[in-house]
Each structure stands twice: as structure tokens, then as C-alpha cells.
Amino acid sequence: MPTGAKLVVETLRREGVKVVFGIPGLSNMPIYDELIDYLKNEEIKHILMRHEQGAAHAADGYARISGRPGVCTATSGPGSMNLVTGLITAYWDNSPVIAITGQVSRSSMGRKSFQEADVVGVMQHIAKYVVQIREVGEIPLWIRNAFHIAISGKPGPVVVDIPRDLLNAKINEEVWPEEPMVLGYKPFRTVINPDDVVKAAKILVEAERPLVLVGAGVFWSDATEEVMRLSELLGMPIVSTLLGKSAIPHNNPLYLGVVGYYGRAEANNALLESDVVLVVGARLSDRTLPSCNDIVGRKIIVVNIDPTDVMKLPMKVDVEIYGDAKKVLNMLISSVNVVGRKVGRVGWISRVKELKEYYSKYYYVDDEGLKPWKVLKVIRDAVPGDSIVTTGVGQHQMWIASFWDVFKPRTLITSGGMGTMGFGLPAAIGAKVARPDRAVINLDGDGSFLMTMNNLATAVDFNIPVITVVFDNRALGLVKQVQELFFRGRVVGIDFGPSTDYVKLAEGFGAVGYDVADYEDLRASLRKALNDSVASVIRVPISRDEFALPQLPPGGSLKEVILYGPRKGY
């Protein structure tokens, strides 16, 4: 007679789960007890994280890199509550994470009992769905449903909360559901009206200055090839959102970079100068388009999985096509071929090149100290083209947005929607578990790294040799930048003292630490780190006075791009 806990683990196995990131405690211990057999048979791996936030980020990193749901588990009370930041991060970036949380026994509920926390109440607005199990027999169906909900339509995290008495309860006969069954859930459909595709194709062919704006939908739907083919076919430059950046290889000469709040000036300008914008898999958030007026007046075609993203936009859209980006783009390509294409667009392409060249002189300034753009270039040249990069949140993330070259799709993951500091290291661990054959590098800020660096112990224990490069400016740099630019230089609450020693910190965890003084040091450390069989930390000193530019003023227009800081040389 299997227990509820056995049903949990067996359903996970049947869903194809190979790894669970988590921390045990009283309420999820029955699950761990059943997991032992699966660990012994090497059917499922368990990665013991050092904080549940890290477990959720690791599951998220695993999901973003593998395209399959990442699974994490936590005990009731503090364990499940520690998942919150990780789950909302996955929710905002549409990443399929499954969290299995133990809950106190039903008889203890409502008495402020030990480690009781209202998981459903707390999490239902920070996850795609939360379900609390009421009967032991429904565990297989609801875990199955959780996977279905997490991965279908617009992906997102799902929490399954299971009272401990149900994990321990036995059942006479288990029923393995053939199909998921969720009443009141309809994953978005791909229903394409061929007339809309032809209309979109005609608009694109007739355009003088077309532009494609690529969002995370292209990443999730693996539609990189299709975007590039269409762009080449039409002579149509490409810009992206921060998350969409990972979908486009940057050696494509038509790619201009990220648009928006921390976008490249040439990308923002190209958007302003375009006459037709094809938006693929992007919801046009306030980061991508702080002011909707910037896009009004040109023809807009939107391809998106979720029609409500478009219904919420405060602007007119000329053609809306709803469905999976890959399918829609393939139809659009065929249609463009039938409609016939305008040859040339030489003027538009050379204008875009001109913009690129013009703005370079603002970006690639080289003077004293290690310059962030150059540090990124050195790293890019030193690591394999298919290396996976994760980030924290702050100036370093914005430098990556502007200056990191993605060569292969799905090789950059970052917390875009939530902007969660601390995402980098645990997400890198998840990514490396998903792709042990790839180099995985966490390009982190000192502040962000310190939020979840405890998971370095996990990386060492489990032989997950991720490399962390700490952009050490001894500051919450981005906050300082905002204070300098928009709070009249009143800098407060951002300084870190000189005492933290990143090399010792790494060594303290059994990792390898490198301190870097110049670019050559950085190259040498990277070479060693890539060959290290343990995790490593490379500390790169960056001046606390660097700015992450270009940026827009808060809520500003793409026209108001700020290219240099108030101090000379930055």
C-alpha cells in the first residue's frame, strides 16, 4: 500500500523529473524518505540547496535552460515562505517551476501550530496556480495537473501544498491519470486566420523601415531561426527585450540590441525611426516601452500567445495573430514569399548601421581601471560560444544587457520582470545541472551575489563547477546611479565596506577564488576556472563611480536616452 509521499515521488518520476532542488524539514520529510530508493537507483537526483529561495531559482534556471519544468521542494512554514521570492521571479518571467511544499497535518491547522503557514493564501497571487491536496488519492492527478498548467499556454510556476498526514496516509489502490484534468483551464490556442497572416505579410513587404521586436516568447517557442529568416528575407533589423536578447545570436549584423529603459540608443532610435514594428512574443512591458506614445503612429503587428497582453495595450494594433511564435512565423515567412518581397531597403539598413557606429563612441570609452564593457568583452572572448550566462540585478545586469554578446539561443538567463537580486548563482546551478556539458558563468554584482552566495556550498558539494564573476564595486551600484541621476546626487544607503574578501569567501566554501587586477589576470583566471572541476569565484574590481548607460529617465521616452553621466569620462 503506497503512502501519499510515495505517490508524490512516483508521479514526479512518471513526469520525467530527473532532479529535485530542495531542503527537507518536518513536513516534507515523508517525501524525502520515499525519495531514497529513487536516489539509489539514480532515477532522480536531489540537490541540497542552502536556502529555499535558491531552490526555487535553481529550478527556474533548470527550466529556462532545459525547456522542461524545474522542481523544488520545501517544508512547511519558513521553508515554503522562503520560496516566495523565487516563485514570483519565475512567474514574472513565465518560467515553469513546480514547488512541492509540505504542510502541517490537517488536525493541527488553524492553531498557529509549529511551522504552519498559509501557503495557498500567500502564494496564490505569486504563482500561476496553487493547489492544496485534500485527499491522498488525488496526489497523482494534481501533480500531473501541476505539470500541465506549468508548461502549457503561458508557462509559470505551480505550487502543490500537501498536509503531512496525507503524505503519511496509505492508499489501497493508486490510480495514475492518463490525462491531466483541470476544470476552468484553457491553455491559449494557436488559431491563425490566414487573412491576418497575408495582411501582416503585405504590411511588412510594403514597409519602408520595418523592425522586429523580439521578446521572451521567441525564447520559449524556440523560434530563433524563424525570426532570423524573416528578418533576412525582409531586410528587417531586429531589436529585443531584455529576455528576448537570449533568443538572438548577436553576430547577426541586423541585431541592434535591447530596447527600452536600459536599451541601446541605436535600438531605441531604430524603433523611433521605423514605420512598421512586428512584435513577437513580447508584452511591451513598462521596461521595454516606458512611454507608449513612442510607438504610436506606425503600423504594429503583434504575434503573441496571450491575446490579453494585446487587449491591455493602450494603443491601436493593426494586425494581431495569436499563437505559438514558431508556427505563426513560419506561416508569415511563406506568406511573405508569396506576396513577394521588396528588394533592397538599402537606405534603412545603412541608416541602422550608421546609428550603430554613431553610438559606439559613447559606449566604448577606455580609460583608467577595468571598464565594464571591456571586462565583458574579455570574458566573451575567453569562454566558449555556447556558454550559459546568468546574472544578478543591478548595473552589472544592465552592462550585460548592453554589452554581452549572445552567440547561441538560450544562453543568457536573467530576472527580467521581477529584477530579483540573488538570482544569478542558484540559477547558474540549475542551468549547469540541466546542461553539464556547457560552461556556466554567473556574471554577478557584489550585492546580488551576497544575497544567495550561501549556495556556493551546494555547488561544491555536488560538483557543479559554475564560475561566478563578481563585479565588485563595493556598492549597490544601480541604486547609487539612480540617486546620482534622479535624486540630485543625494547618495545614501548603498556603500559596502572594504572588508569582504571574495577569495577567502570562495575558499571558505571549498571553491576556488581568484582576484583580478587587470584584463590579463582576468583572462588567466577564466582559463583556469574553465578547467577547474570545482566552482570558482573571480572578483573583478570595478570603480564605484561607473554608470550603466544608456538609460532613460524614469517613465521617460525613448527619445530621452541618457548617454553619459554627470562626471567627465563616464
Next chain:
Amino acid sequence: MVRGKVIRVVCYYRDASLLEMLVGTFRKLLIDISWFCGGVVDESGLYEVYLGVKDSPNLLTAILDLSTSVSVSSVEIFDNADTSDYTSRDDGITKIVKIYISSQSKSDCYSWGERCG
């Protein structure tokens, strides 16, 4: 009798978190709910909820969010429904809200990104 916007939500009940989620969708967008009633319709868990909401610039967003929430089948908007005034107690007899909705007053219906009905 008062006239107002009435939202009808057709959804599936698993536990009472359905109602928290539903109300929370409006609360998150700073929309006030003047009254609320509903209940189980059949054994499959089909549940129907009517809400009287104040008009708000965020209302469409709330409706679209609700119409794409797991458990919710569809969300309908009635623009000019007649409802009786809500009074909590009247000589020991509890009055409940009465809603009179003519089918013509339905202005829109959303279900998972599609317009319905």
C-alpha cells in the same frame, strides 16, 4: 433599485481559495466591490459568482486577468444591471441583493483570451 456594472464569473470550485483569488484580482487593482454573491451550481464544482463593481480605469485589466486565471471559465460584463440596494438587516430579516440582468445589458465576455457569447 440601483443601476451598475455587474460581473458574472463562471468558474470551478475546488476550495474557498477560488473566492479569495477572484476578489483579490480586483483588490490588487484597487477596484472596489460593492456587493458579491454566488454559489455552487452543480456537482462538477461549477460555480457562479456575481459582483457589483465600481467603474475604474483598471477594470478591463482585472477582467482580463480573471479570465485567464486557472479555475475560471469565463467572465461576463453587464453594463446596466438593476440591483436592489443592499441592506444588511431589516427587522431581523436579512435582505440579500437581488440582481435583474437583461441579456441585452451584456457588453462583453472573455474566456482565456477569446471573446465569448
